[in-house]
Amino acid sequence: MVVEIAGLKLKNPVMTASGTFGCGEEYAGYVDLNRLGGIVVKGLSLKPRLGNPPPRIMETAGGMLNAVGLQNIGVDAFIEEKLPFLRTYDVAVIANIYGESCAEYAQVARKLSAAPGVHALEVNVSCPNVKKGGLSFGADPKAAAEVTKRVKAETHLPVIVKLTPNVTDITVIARAVEEAGADAVSLINTLTGMSIDLKTRTPHLKNITGGLSGPAIKPVALRMVWQAAQKVTIPVIGMGGIMTAEDALEFMVAGAKAVQVGTANFINPLATSEIVQGMRQYVKHHKLKNITEIVGTLKV
Amino acid sequence: MVVEIAGLKLKNPVMTASGTFGCGEEYAGYVDLNRLGGIVVKGLSLKPRLGNPPPRIMETAGGMLNAVGLQNIGVDAFIEEKLPFLRTYDVAVIANIYGESCAEYAQVARKLSAAPGVHALEVNVSCPNVKKGGLSFGADPKAAAEVTKRVKAETHLPVIVKLTPNVTDITVIARAVEEAGADAVSLINTLTGMSIDLKTRTPHLKNITGGLSGPAIKPVALRMVWQAAQKVTIPVIGMGGIMTAEDALEFMVAGAKAVQVGTANFINPLATSEIVQGMRQYVKHHKLKNITEIVGTLKV
Amino acid sequence: MAIMNKQITIGSVSGNDEIRPGYVLMTIHVHRSFPEPRPGQFVMIRIAGLQEPFLSRPLSIFSFSRGRSHGLVKLLYRVAGKGTQILAGLIRGSQVEIVGPLGKGYTVDPSRENRVLIAGGIGVAPLSLLAQHLCRLSGRGANPAVVYLGAKTADELVGLDQLHKYCNSIRVCTDDGSLGEKSLVTRTFQKDMKKHDPARTSIYACGPKPMLQSLAGILKDRYFCQVSLEERMACGVGACMGCAVAVRDENGDKTYRRVCADGPVFDLQKVIWE
Amino acid sequence: MAIMNKQITIGSVSGNDEIRPGYVLMTIHVHRSFPEPRPGQFVMIRIAGLQEPFLSRPLSIFSFSRGRSHGLVKLLYRVAGKGTQILAGLIRGSQVEIVGPLGKGYTVDPSRENRVLIAGGIGVAPLSLLAQHLCRLSGRGANPAVVYLGAKTADELVGLDQLHKYCNSIRVCTDDGSLGEKSLVTRTFQKDMKKHDPARTSIYACGPKPMLQSLAGILKDRYFCQVSLEERMACGVGACMGCAVAVRDENGDKTYRRVCADGPVFDLQKVIWE
């Protein structure tokens, strides 16, 4: 089930989604990390970030909102404290990075590129609190392309750009970052949503709005993956509400070369390994040479 | 619980959402239509429309996709065959209209304005199959404003413009149609999504993509209603996943002066009347003079 | 003004047994005021208080009886996917919400006394209620209908016991010959066709699309045949336009009808197979 | 490399009884290999095969016992909202999925022999297991802890029976005086405080935020008190950063800790009440 994403070999197409699997430690008791295609660690910034005040999460129908606010220990502490653990495994490690400016993205990318045991970078351009104006990097094709270029200039690692679904046409952004040199795109990040406590007439999340994830967003994610896959030639990594091997395979049929599993981990700590297993069964049952045979085979 | 939307008096803030309640007949056995705030009938076009080939709907987590394709009997047949039934009730009737061009929107509006028993128009500018390019009217502020102006010019009735959520910033469109003369905006229409049958590797919907509705989209809808309500001065009508009186009240707290109930009708034919009843209890319990007191009272 | 006479019924599951691998018979206690269903009508069923599965599922009424204290609705269903799987997991005492009976059902023309029921697989469900109904109409001891009952294998041939209560002329066949004749049910019927005088015969069919389609080819417009169709449904009451099926209208033009409200029973010759 | 020793447990509900209006005791049969929980630990529980409620719910382990053939996990919970409502609707025989025991739980310092348990409302749940544990540690007949148990009303005072099995020194109070002393549990404790030598005393508390906050004010930094906190949780295992609580770190600076993995038990004096 090996897949190659921009020169990066994954044992199988199943990765963990950033922010939902910590740095692997918390789930290592449940899942054999060596059996995963890749581990995308949680978003790393230049300096440690405290994150948003609680409450940070809220359940919704078929999903959840989160406004963790990228709480993380910072890129230096990650390299020192978390990477050694990940290096004890034979699994692709993808660092998800975030910056408040292009320069910060570049700095984080540089540091990680020098660290042994990081195999690719995933650039999160879908963050609400960035320097310029109201629009986030990810909603503006020019800004997204600019970030991509800056990160590419700092690293020899494959660069995956992670796109936001909160846009009118995701293919415009996907093409912009492809032209800027991205080696792959991953989508979707969370849909911006909100939840209200009627009793107190306050938002459930201290941050007011949060990111919607889980099966609720799967139809939107599938649609965007399908749209993007038709417009770019670089690999597309699909995610959004994947709970089962069937879900993952649907994303591949829509055009994703690999997938990421996020919120499902919370519902079922064994989700990733069950998905890998289910995919393996599918390959066997359909007598495929490689799972990649189904990528983009949707008949329309 | 009377609310006024652009001169249109509703007995209460609870309307049915277009396309989910037919022209009232199907639910009249379950719900006393006289107790509703308003009935938004299903989308009407100039000529009868056959609609899309089946399958047209698919269940998703906490929601559903539909690609009905605006099957309707056309505005003339509506006036002749459906309006007389609606006129036997004492309830606000809002005609949802759709055109393939600005001229068609105008024509449909003109016909309905001359028909006794239509109390307002809701202009659906979120349709995928329109004349101009790839972008629908609703995703382009200029086109949305143009449609609004043309419809306003044809009618004395209050004009509600119904917005699509498939945009980067819904407030831009909301302001554009406000400036063009809209008397109110209603949001959200469905999110574009997709669903795949893994066995056949075909989309579940013949139309490939469809509109996502139901509780799954409620967080996105609430967020957009809250955003729009802060940017326009005309009334905002909120919808998207409302299943209960609590849901409806949350939309009002977020800034909606009235609400529409869509997919919930399918799950529970009594949904609208239970929501009206629940609102009434809320008013009583909180000793409100009018339900409108809670509109836009979200503390952030 | 329409009369507000329609309700949602809360039922209590008193049995939910896998009678064959993948086939479940659910018995539901309902209030005794539950309206008498016409054969071919269906209910929209969901688990009370839950939104998973999100949409209610349409299931034909397989049998109905009314006692002193309550009514008994029986549904016979095949575990086809997620929704029916969750339904199949309900244990005794679980509460379900039912909307119905819905749809138009089969019509019985008294002048066509030769009644033929053709059922494929789980298509037996609505035809069982019809058999019960015809049995009642024609009085004790009479043979109200000739039944052709087919399925892929013996394991998937369900509903035979129930039918035997009402009919003694039942031709059974399976695709693999594991029970009855080894034949498609449409073929078995075809071989018998001459026995059925078109003018005196009313045919009632339900089954998978390919079976109905082949039946349409066999019957042409010589026989009057009512078929019960299936489509994915959201509302079940005719409001959402989700359950469209292509049929020919009075002028022979293609149009879409709602399986839930205009059907689920249609004149076979009017159906357009897309 | 971490040892893969963590599993998901499928349990069968053998009891789910409303012991008081709005308070439910759930008994779950689990495999006998279910790990021995430490007092203060919790489980993430969900209905097997369902995605509603979507997130699992954290519930403290109220009691645990291991028989020959199976283990028995008891959970005592208040119907607080939608999720617990659905749980409360489970009937005997329903299947649940459990992840746990999770979290760090209370630590018992053998040198502090005077143990004080302060519970407000449903906060009694984790303290019950602690009482059971202390009872076992201190041997038969001993009085392992002094308990202060408070609730709004007699109706909401739950868990007393269970506590009586392990402790004979229990002070009961209610806000409205409908049972025991009419007082807040923190006030009742405060009046007794002199009896408890700070150097020899270990305090264990669980209850609503205002209670814990007032307790923090009463105890200052003179007593060592472990509190069990609650926050909304998604993963329960430390991965999502959703269950943040503000605490002071070693340098006295504000930081966020995960209730699930760094807690749920924290040093009361370190907690920052935002």
Ligand SMILES: Cc1cc2nc3c(=O)[nH]c(=O)nc-3n(C[C@H](O)[C@H](O)[C@H](O)COP(=O)(O)OP(=O)(O)OC[C@H]3O[C@@H](n4cnc5c(N)ncnc54)[C@H](O)[C@@H]3O)c2cc1C
């Ligand atoms: C009027 C009517 C009466 C019916 N009566 C019965 C009955 O008595 N017994 C019975 O077993 N089934 C009956 N069905 C079919 C039954 O509704 C579907 O099998 C069921 O809804 C599938 O739900 P699911 O979630 O288990 O499957 P899904 O996972 O939704 O789908 C599994 C498969 O079934 C197909 N399917 C889904 N929904 C329908 C549908 N509404 N109609 C046809 N195919 C569908 C899907 O395309 C897919 O191939 C009836 C359908 C209709 C419209």
Ligand SMILES: Cc1cc2nc3c(=O)[nH]c(=O)nc-3n(C[C@H](O)[C@H](O)[C@H](O)COP(=O)(O)OP(=O)(O)OC[C@H]3O[C@@H](n4cnc5c(N)ncnc54)[C@H](O)[C@@H]3O)c2cc1C
């Ligand atoms: C470690 C831990 C152990 C717990 N042990 C118990 C227990 O033994 N018995 C018991 O009755 N409850 C316990 N709780 C609280 C319990 O988890 C919540 O009451 C429950 O999750 C609420 O779910 P709901 O859907 O019914 O309510 P919701 O509708 O989600 O919320 C109802 C109210 O409860 C609050 N709430 C929701 N989730 C939590 C939460 N995780 N913690 C605190 N408040 C919350 C909401 O803000 C709201 O005010 C524990 C919580 C934690 C974190």
Ligand SMILES: Cc1cc2nc3c(=O)[nH]c(=O)nc-3n(C[C@H](O)[C@H](O)[C@H](O)COP(=O)(O)O)c2cc1C
């Ligand atoms: C709690 C939480 C934290 C997340 N943190 C990050 C993050 O740090 N960086 C990032 O790019 N995406 C982050 N995401 C988004 C996920 O990686 C993923 O794109 C999204 O959740 C959709 O996938 P899912 O539905 O499978 O969860 C986070 C999601 C959740 C639920």
Ligand SMILES: Cc1cc2nc3c(=O)[nH]c(=O)nc-3n(C[C@H](O)[C@H](O)[C@H](O)COP(=O)(O)O)c2cc1C
């Ligand atoms: C089956 C179906 C048909 C719909 N048809 C229309 C339509 O004709 N015109 C329109 O403006 N919106 C239409 N909508 C959108 C709804 O009016 C509403 O905006 C959307 O479903 C979100 O609300 P809900 O989640 O409460 O359903 C339709 C929705 C559904 C589910």
Ligand code: FES
């Ligand atoms: S299911 Fe809604 S119209 Fe038939």
Ligand code: FES
């Ligand atoms: S609940 Fe996920 S970190 Fe605590």
